[in-house]
Amino acid sequence: MFNTRLTQALGIDIPVVQAPMGWIARSQLASAVSNAGGLGVIETSSGELDIIKGEIGKMRELTDKPFAVNIAQAFVRDPDVVPFIIDQGVKFVTTSAGSPERFTDQLKTAGLTVYHVVPSLSAALKAVECGVDGLVVEGAEGGGFKNPKDVASLVLLPLIRAHLDVPIIAAGGFHDGATLAAAIALGADGIQLGTRMVASKESPVHDNWKQAIVNAKETDTVFLSRFAPPALRALRTERTTRLEKDPAQSGMADFGDPKALYFGGDMEAAIPLTGQVCGRITAVESVADILAKVKAEYELALNRVSTASKA
Template identity: 70%
Template sequence: MKFKNRITDLLGVEYPIVQAPMGWIARAQLASAVSNAGGLGIIETSSGELDAVREEIAKMRRLTDKPFGVNIAHAFVRDETIIQFVIDQGVKFVTTSAGDPNKYCSQLKAAGLTVFHVVPTLKAALKAVEAGVDGLIVEGGEGGGFKNPQPVMSMVLLPLVRSHVDVPIIAAGGICDGATMAAAFALGAEGVQMGTRMVASAESPVHDNWKQAIVNAAETDTVFLNQFSKPALRALRTEKTTAYEKVHGPEVMGEFRNAKDLYFGGDMEASIALSGQVCGRIGSVEPVAKIIGDTVREFEATVSGLAVRYGVSAS
């Protein structure tokens, strides 16, 4: 299936499928696989390891000749020279998140970059559009990672935002295949972002224990933590996260000091394994190219199948 819409035009990609900018995970190994498969790989900055991020951006140039992007997570950027560095690398697409969209938008756009901002509410979406962003990543509360303390799920949030803005929307939260991509498009999106599905991919750098925990998870096997003390976050249910389910405050965030023991060492109780509720729909670890190819084929089959089933014609 050939896609042509505002997202593919802006990003220069074959498929409007973007990989989420997950800390320590969204680096060249995974991101290049996504870009090479026709989607858009994203390099993260939320780990705060900006020297490593610089190396990963350089590595992307060696691993792919396809477009890729960088995420600038405001809350985690401690060295603002990263902004000019991203510009100097010739990156054409940036997502901004976890902060005020006004902070870097004008600087990035003045340098010719396309800027999308991640939003969890209508209020945030309107603020981002007013700031001059080119588009939005509308992130439902069912998604994994750092969340708004008052989560709004994609079924409500996507059509709400679409009814108030004209800019292109990439849907995030609950997306893992062609059926959910088709649903997001029906609600007003022109692209989708996958996080948890990409964590459980062959090219994901995380330990196999985490990947298998996603594969084995039920749809109820996430917890929403820190709801009354920002940032809130959604993670896989483990003994540690279950214990924190009713605890709020900085001690929850302190658990990320041992993140690499979980991410790369496989100790699922060492830290917090961020994950969306869509873990309950992921049944196997697959190569990125297969994930994206299957998603595109299922999207086409879903859309055309609905038209046939309900007698809808283009006329």
Template identity: 60%
Template structure:
């Protein structure tokens, strides 16, 4: 495979990567096995902290040093790590890129920046984007409601949210929600993004540690194959449709943790009914399990093709 030409923009300058493709920080999943594969492919592998398993996470960071000499980052899911020394913990990992989510970045942005770390905050609405900008973040991850995982109870699609936020700020934006290939990347860039974050696409890749049953469920899913749950509470979440999630769908609010207690049985044991399999609507566009390297290279190659085709067709 001929390596795609690197992309030079503000996101790649801040991340130190060849390509502005960020791997989503999925709890228990975004660890060294997956993150190193993404980083080695020229993207930005990200280690999660949402699980709260800090001893394991520290070990995963050490593994990253053995598995890649490329840049990688971490995510700080603020509401899930309250009462911990998460800021000092992350700074000690000697990384240069952090995404923050699920809370106000005001509690950590300055400390991270003083340590030489670039901070991108995940935002699901314009109001939250403006608050993050006031906190002095370096950039935004603009996350549409079609994405998988924990969401805002009032979801806004990437098609609406991304250009809206772009109209109000010049900060670099990474688009999340619906991103899986060069076509979606080109669309995001047309609306003002300079990078894309992939969750479901990376969850279902060959380098992901999740059980093959979950990967194949993503491949088999239709575009209507997800459900939006817990919409009358916080956090809401988007997941694959299973017997469990179909039962939960009409319930406006429920105790999420009761349905996530057996996460290992789902994630790594392959029991699709053991817990809630968080996945985005983009599962309907994923039709095969590919390596992280192929995903990154195919995405960038197709991105260039789409941009060139549009320029040839309309630049008369």
């Protein structure tokens, strides 16, 4: 059904990549995404490299489908992480939170495919100049770490496509088959899902966070630390509302205890990184059901476009 440069390069059935969210993007969730036809990704942004190495090993037990690893450079200071990933036979890596100059040559020399996460046209041009194979183009709608000079996906994606012809994974604001169709129409080869995967049954986070996403409106996220980067998009809570009112305050300096939030369910213990698509998520569903719906909704979206073009 799908035939994009992303599905061709990675051997996946559906051009959907799961976001590499710290403490969340581990084998339980990533294997479910890969087994359902998308691309599961193991995170490194938690910095717990000993645990992450075990999670990569678990992926071999839980799936025989392709999967990837993200190297979040600002949080990974162990240079041995790259040789370890190479030795594990991982074929696809995304790099983020740092310069594409750092690891691209080393990874590509070992035969890996490398995509770099970019929030702007200038960053995209630099990444391609450094030799990456593709880009994750991240609009400001998405949850997590953001460019303080925020640009929405609807502007950023076609802008970068107009200047570059490398494969693109569109991130930020994508949620379903209709937004996948929109991304492809704007020049992407696939999409990345983060918040939708946080609120999946296989997500390891506490049900309190999942239900907070289900109950959220489209206006229930905040953009933090615009003047004290890194900027963050997160779910509105008492903690994040306080930080929102002081744009010079660093969200990272007042991030809190992530494990108490992620696994203990205390929504005020830390900053719940969440994208604007929380306003469109109405239920906690299995990864298999989420991706099956993406396929069905994609077909419906194409039919709507086809019907409109004939009118």
